[in-house]
Amino acid sequence: MSKSVYIGELEDIPRRGARKVEALGCDIAIFRTGEDELFALEDRCPHKQGPLSDGIVQGRGVACPLHNWIIDLGSGLARGPDEGCVKRFAVELRGSAVYLGPLIGNEAAPEASLAVEAE
Amino acid sequence: MSTQKQKLVVVGAGMASGRMLEHLFEVAPEAYDVTLFGAEPRGNYNRIMLSPVLSGEKTFEEIVTHDEDWYRTHGVTCRFGESVTGIDRKAKQVHTAAGETAYDKLVLATGSAPFIIPIAGKELDGVLVFRDLDDVDAMSKAAEKPGARAVVIGGGLLGLEAAAGLQARGMEVTVLHLMDHLLDRQLDASAGHLLQRELERRGIKVHCKAQSKAILGEGHVEAVLLEDGTVYPADIVVMAAGIRPEARLAVDAGLHVERGVVVDDAMMTSDPDILALGECAEHNEVCYGLVAPLYDMARVAAKTLTGEEAAFKPVETSTKLKVTGVDVFSAGDFSTGDGTEDIVYRDAARGIYKRLVLKDDKVAGAVLYGDTADGAWYFQLLKEREVVRDIRDRMIFGQALAGADTDPFSAVAALPDTAEICGCNGVCKGAITTAITEHGLTDIDGVKQYTKASASCGSCSGLVEQLLAMSLGDDYSGAPAVKPMCGCTHHGHDEVRKLILAHGLKTIPEVMQALEWETPDGCSSCRPALNYYLLCAWPGEYVDDAQSRFVNERHHANIQKDGTFSVVPRMWGGLTNPNELRAIADVADKYQIPTVKVTGGQRIDLLGARKEHLPDIWSDLNSAGLVSGHAYGKALRTVKTCVGSEWCRFGTQDSTGMGVTLEKLTWGSWMPHKFKMAVSGCPRNCAEATIKDFGIVAVDSGWELHVGGNGGIKVRVTDFLCKVESEEEVIEYCTAFIQLYREEARYLERTAPWIERVGLDHVKEKIADDAEGRAALSERFFLSQKYAQRDPWAEQAGDPGTRRSYSPLRQKVIA
Incomplete structure (x- = not known):
């Protein structure tokens, strides 16, 4: 089942920018695009673990600050010739409030850690 | 014989x-x-x-x-x-x-002479024409005066190009046009009005049906008076009412x-x-x-x-307006009359208007505004008098859709060999493709050389490129002459910088809009470059876009491989004192800095700082008087010095003092790339000034100035620029050189490759030989410094909101 936690306001995240969130037992980067869409990915580049939240947001992608890998915000996949994938999380905007949801995809969702953290 | x-x-x-x-x-x-x-x-x-x-x-x-x-x-x-x-x-x-x-x-x-309309005041100073280079010089000179106003009489091709040019030079421009709408010989009323709206949006005032009565002024132009009594103040009047x-x-x-x-x-x-x-x-x-x-x-x-027989045969002509960002095309006869039919397409939101005039199932005229890509095709149909009955329901959408073909080259591929590509030089498609194969041409310069296509006004260069791409297939590497900044645009760096100035573009979205960026908000290559170009072009006016900065410049520290940061406070000319050292030691203890290292630029690096600690570290360093060393920036880094005449037995001048002075004047300035300086007190050159971007070596009789050195991947020893005598001269030459580099180098181009590209002679000409130009460069540098010399650490740490942004968000527990 999907549980979401409130992590902050939209204005806490700069447009065409990102903010790191410590939640669900790992560092998650919340991205806000130029069109005010929100995306949440694990804050670790699949290449050398660079903090994606410090990258440059371009369209629906982010350039890792360490070696300029471009990660697609929608799919979590590295673009171009690079290969790699980042964990994706659900994120949603309710009014101006930003809620982080569980892991998306085939990997087991960290429901347990969510429960622990939410205590 | x-x-x-x-x-x-x-x-x-x-x-x-x-x-x-x-x-x-x-x-x-x-x-x-x-x-x-x-x-x-x-x-x-x-x-x-x-x-x-x-x-x-x-x-x-x-x-x-x-x-x-x-x-x-x-x-x-x-x-x-x-x-x-x-x-x-x-x-x-x-x-x-x-x-x-x-x-x-x-x-x-x-040739011809501009037609001077016979009205009172036409002989006043400041009444100009637009015919030759001297006229252009006179107009450019008039535009130098801040707030200068120009009135252009005539809203034809020449008048509008003059108006756009003068406006790009910063003048306030009014166009007076006798007829109902602009370009009345080339456009119909609808397209004329779209054009007028676009020019007005850019700040050019347009007055149609304007009957000029007199030019007013005593000795020099002061205003233009119309028959209806309107008066337009003017510093210059450009007559573009036709030629004789x-x-x-x-x-x-x-x-x-x-x-x-x-x-x-x-x-x-x-x-x-x-x-x-x-x-x-x-x-x-x-x-x-x-x-x-x-x-x-x-x-x-x-x-x-040469005694050969030949006869001139007039042909149909088409015209384009050469104003960047305004696409206008017209050909043939577009007056509506007996037996003519119109096909019209409008998209007001995108500012597109297309009109085809058909007569007897053939194209008689075409007017395109906003999207002129199919101009060549319509012109071809017109000249060939082709019967278009079968495609008339689709043809307004362009050649690609008329043929329902999505190949990117379909438009140009579908043109017959006799289709004219270059209107200026009358070169048809067949001549170009033949030249490409016969002479093995691989780029547009080759095509220009052999066929003259695109050698005049250049508006067909896109088509020529497509023909090259089509003929060569995978062997075509594009136009090497102008390398695009990145995949988001076809414009090169230099072009973009010129256009930013020419069109007065002042924000990144404005640049992307006006220059037709192909991605919604650019990429990690072009955004930092545009941010810098705008910052350099509009000092004090442009608002820096943090999200277009690389992480180091956004967080004012250097990111390390593990995502932590390094912090380097400035040490002026490499000098420090016990207080500063104590503050650094305290910071290292308090924030558990794992590594403290002396840098190559004579200062101290605190490595391994956590991002969320940065604002606190800066506050602590600020209280001891330490400020950001910009060790993370495309900016002035350090001025390395030796101890000079104050201590050294060989020293000839006070190199340390000179280094401190220069660093105090130049810190904080943003550059195309990092910029390092050094001052050595004698030719032994202990400060290694000859591998710096700007190096100074003291000699008995003054200071030798060296430029373009680099100690990086490709070591390059400086070129000798010149020798000067006084400290004032060192300051002027140094700041002028920095400003020239700031204005001319491409983003991420160090001084070494820049000088190799433009040539040392060019730099010497601007810095050493041209006293007036040098002074102006230096002045522009100091103007921009007025807005740049703020300690970013104090600014970031001083603002509670910004301070918070360095820490992660944390999930809040909700019941």
């Missing part, structure tokens, strides 16, 4: 005669001794490209078509700046102030002259030894002003001179 060469005298050194001489030398290089008279004090240049010179998008050098070398190689005797005052047809001589020159054949190519063939010489010589010098199909005047061509000539009661028919005349005249 006589070995004596015939004497050919050409009056007028413009585009028509220039092209004629090219043809003549190709076919019969030895036939004539050529003497070329020109009223302007210079040789032939591409006059139609004066508009981009006026707007600042091109330099005059870029539009010169025949330079001294060319005239020398072809043995042309140049008499530029010398006006021909008369022709003695009996004696076969032309007269100038210097005397007589004999001819066997004479060619008149005197310049035929006075021919009239005086008794040749047959109507509106222009009357010529037959072979370009011969009523005197068989005198030819005329270009704008001064009249053929079948028509005088021509567009370049394409003039070039045809040039070809015919060259043949006539």
